[in-house]
Amino acid sequence: MSVVSVHPNLEGWRVKFHQMLAELEVAGIQPTPETARQALAGLTQRYVTSGPEVLVVKDLEITTASHSIPLRYYCDSESGEGKPLNQLILFIHGGGHMAGSVEVYDPICRRLARHSYQPVLSIEYRLAPEHPWPAGIDDVRSVLDALPGLADELDFDPNTLKLSLVGDSGGGAMAATICLQPAPGVIRPKKLVLIYPSLDYRMITPSVREFADGYMLTAERMRWYFDHYLQDRAEPLSISPLEMPLPESFPDTLVINAGFDPLRDEAALFHEKVSQSGFNSELLTYPGMLHAFLNLESMVPEVCDDAYKAMAGFLQDRSVVG
Numbered sequence: 576m577s578v579v580s581v582h583p584n585l586e587g588w589r590v591k592f593h594q595m596l597a598e599l600e601v602a603g604i605q606p607t608p609e610t611a612r613q614a615l616a617g618l619t620q621r622y623v624t625s626g627p628e629v630l631v632v633k634d635l636e637i638t639t640a641s642h643s644i645p646l647r648y649y650c651d652s653e654s655g656e657g658k659p660l661n662q663l664i665l666f667i668h669g670g671g672h673m674a675g676s677v678e679v680y681d682p683i684c685r686r687l688a689r690h691s692y693q694p695v696l697s698i699e700y701r702l703a704p705e706h707p708w709p710a711g712i713d714d715v716r717s718v719l720d721a722l723p724g725l726a727d728e729l730d731f732d733p734n735t736l737k738l739s740l741v742g743d744s745g746g747g748a749m750a751a752t753i754c755l756q757p758a759p760g761v762i763r764p765k766k767l768v769l770i771y772p773s774l775d776y777r778m779i780t781p782s783v784r785e786f787a788d789g790y791m792l793t794a795e796r797m798r799w800y801f802d803h804y805l806q807d808r809a810e811p812l813s814i815s816p817l818e819m820p821l822p823e824s825f826p827d828t829l830v831i832n833a834g835f836d837p838l839r840d841e842a843a844l845f846h847e848k849v850s851q852s853g854f855n856s857e858l859l860t861y862p863g864m865l866h867a868f869l870n871l872e873s874m875v876p877e878v879c880d881d882a883y884k885a886m887a888g889f890l891q892d893r894s895v896v897g
Contacts, residue, residue, distance in 0.1 A: 581790075581835050582863035584874045589865060593789050606799065608673050608704055615674040619870045623682045627689050635728065637721040644714050645699035647677045648729060649688040662737045663729070664688075664890070665718065665764075666697045669744030669867070671773075671800030672711055673703050683869055687741065690887040694729065700749075704803040708814065712749050719753070719761040739766035739890055740826070744838070744867065745800070747772025751816035751845070754826055767826040768886055771833050771866050772842050775818070776801050776811035780840035790835045791865040797837065817841050817848070827855040829889040831882055834862035859885055 581589055631650040636643045666684055668675040677684075677699045688695045700714035723733040742750030747769040754767050778797060787794035805811065812818055830846045832839055839860075849856040861868065861878055872879040 580863065581865065582875055582878070585863070585865055585868075585871065588871075588874060589789070589791065592791070596793075606796070608702075608803065611671065611800075612674040612676075612702075615670050615870070616676075616679045618867075619679050619682070622874060623870060623872045625682055627685055629685055629688050632685075635725075637718060637725070639714075639717050642701070644717060645677060646718065647681070647684070647697045647699075648694065649684050649697070650694040651688045651692065660694065661731055661735045662693045662739070662890075663722075663731060664691065664693050664695045664739045664741050665715075666695050667700070667715060667740065667742035667746035667749050668697065669742070669746045669770075670702070671797070672708070672745045672748075672804040673800055675702075675746070686883050687886065690883040691890045692887070693739070693890060694731075696729075703800075704806065707806040708804050708808050712752055715749055715753055716758055716761075719758070722762050733762060736762055737766075738762050738764045739768065740764045741768040741770070741886070742772065743770035743869065745773050745804075748774055748816055752814070752819070755816055755819040755822065757822060763824075764826045766890055767828045768831070768889065769828065769842065769845070770831045770869065770882075771836050771838055772816075772830070772845070773797075773838055774816045774845050775841040776805070776815045778811075778837075780844070782840035783837045786835055786837045786839075790837065791867060792837055794837060817845050821849065821852045821854070825849060825852070825854040827889075828857070829886065830856065830858045831885070832858060832860040833864035833866055833868055834860060835864065836866040838866060857889065 629649050629651040633648040635648060636645045668680040677697045680697060684695045684697045698715060698718055700711040726733045740750040740753060750767060751769060751772060751774060754764055757763060778794060783794055828849050830842050832842045843858060846856050846858040864878060868875055869879055
């Protein structure tokens with residue numbers, strides 16, 4: 576790596592964050608799903624300012640045989656001043672399959688809609704441990720199945736819709752899985768954006784060992800997330816996107832990576848796999864960043880702005896890697 580240290584704006588925060596985790600451990604306070612959810616929500620609320628304002632923000636839901644799936648739709652005024660566009664970003668939030676929500680990721684989705692000039696549909700999928708694998712992925716598939724039925728309400732033509740999937744961290748794992756194991760008869764994504772994605776549940780890459788502790792996302796916390804998500808329902812190898820065979824067609828892919836992230840190597844390996852299979856893939860690495868840096872925006876605003884612009888360029892069919 577060309578950069579050998581964490582971004583200076585993040586370094587002091589990183590040290591204090593892990594001192595806090597160590598103090599909690601000494602005090603015998605164990606993490607729970609609820610504290611994980613509160614932590615991600617509080618972190619995002621503190622370091623990602625609300626807004627920007629967009630022309631349309633609409634809450635809706637789809638109903639399956641067993642439950643409802645809330646959605647939130649964003650369409651910015653610059654996206655054709657209310658005119659219908661045959662483009663849609665389906666956003667799958669991160670949080671280790673246990674945390675995160677439409678509300679927590681609201682400011683991030685607003686930024687994505689503003690920068691990309693494309694509507695964004697954010698999914699409130701079911702979370703572990705209450706709903707272990709594959710409940711969340713099933714919810715994303717249900718939304719894909721339901722998209723034609725939302726065409727009138729969201730004003731697009733399902734026959735010509737250019738769909739993109741965007742997911743960060745655990746949401747990136749889900750987005751990649753959807754593209755690697757496409758269901759028949761649904762709208763196929765044309766673009767895939769993976770933001771510091773989790774792609775190998777075996778946790779065997781060198782970066783997992785190198786950044787096992789002290790760099791925002793720890794190996795111990797990852798294992799805790801995965802155990803709550805899988806609950807012995809699947810072997811890690813069988814559901815790891817990095818090890819899944821590529822189908823005959825695959826969407827153009829952008830992988831955004833953080834240099835000081837345990838997930839760094841599996842994301843880079845996935846990019847190589849897609850590229851070497853003859854599909855279009857770009858890898859954009861921010862060397863001094865920690866995992867989930869978009870949720871730490873106020874400390875590194877210029878980096879986050881660059882990442883949003885890179886995503887927008889990719890979604891608008893412009894190369895973002897020189």
